[in-house]
Amino acid sequence: MAELRAVGSPSRRTHTIGEVINILRPEFPDVTVSKIRFLESKGLVRPDRSASGYRMFTEDDVQRIQYILSEQRDHYLPLKVIKSKLTAWEHGEESPVSPETGPPPEAYFSTSGVSLTTSEISRSSGLSRDQLAEVVDEGILVPTELPDGSQSFTDADLQVARAVHRLLNRGLEPRHLRPLRLSAERQVDLLGQLAAPLLRHRNPDNQRKSAEILADTSQASAIIQETMVRSRLRKLLEH
Numbered sequence: 413m414a415e416l417r418a419v420g421s422p423s424r425r426t427h428t429i430g431e432v433i434n435i436l437r438p439e440f441p442d443v444t445v446s447k448i449r450f451l452e453s454k455g456l457v458r459p460d461r462s463a464s465g466y467r468m469f470t471e472d473d474v475q476r477i478q479y480i481l482s483e484q485r486d487h488y489l490p491l492k493v494i495k496s497k498l499t500a501w502e503h504g505e506e507s508p509v510s511p512e513t514g515p516p517p518e519a520y521f522s523t524s525g526v527s528l529t530t531s532e533i534s535r536s537s538g539l540s541r542d543q544l545a546e547v548v549d550e551g552i553l554v555p556t557e558l559p560d561g562s563q564s565f566t567d568a569d570l571q572v573a574r575a576v577h578r579l580l581n582r583g584l585e586p587r588h589l590r591p592l593r594l595s596a597e598r599q600v601d602l603l604g605q606l607a608a609p610l611l612r613h614r615n616p617d618n619q620r621k622s623a624e625i626l627a628d629t630s631q632a633s634a635i636i637q638e639t640m641v642r643s644r645l646r647k648l649l650e651h
Contacts, residue, residue: 514628537573
């Protein structure tokens with residue numbers, strides 16, 4: 413990642429936009445004049461103008477653009493987030509704390525490959541056949557439909573089914589779990605946007621990076637959600 417200079421150390425040498433392209437192209441082959449103009453239009457870089465109106469970029473401007481492009485390429489950050497990081501840096505507010513590392517995607521998304529019949533998941537989870545059917549109807553469990561008309565469930569489905577059984581045992585009904593499904597679907601939509609640019613061009617490298625992003629953000633989201641629920645329930649008990 414490109415390092416930004418400390419505020420207050422401007423360089424006297426300037427470059428035209430064409431020269432900036434030539435400087436950046438070895439590291440960023442896709443950079444174009446339009447891209448740099450777009451960054452300027454979004455307030456991410458502010459080159460001076462010559463007497464004849466041409467953009468003149470300082471060495472600091474070039475480093476700033478390198479930083480922006482690196483953040484996009486290496487961390488897939490949207491420009492809005494990069495701009496806020498630059499603003500914090502300019503005001504000496506950028507946090508020195510690096511984010512925690514999420515779980516390896518191989519472990520996070522791994523499955524045992526177990527396949528359970530309707531009878532097996534019902535028996536193992538404690539759900540009755542009728543309860544299981546209702547949970548499937550509500551979209552809490554989405555089994556695989558087999559050619560013979562039967563259904564197949566995974567080990568992950570069994571985990572969900574056992575958790576559902578606990579909730580039903582406390583007096584809830586399958587229809588009451590609908591908000592949990594909707595919340596999960598909204599979370600998938602939100603986090604999926606982070607990996608969408610990579611998934612448009614599927615190749616092993618992009619697939620790996622997508623999996624890392626989704627494993628990391630999914631776990632982080634789960635921590636936030638569980639902590640917020642626990643905190644609010646604690647307040648409920650205190651009243």
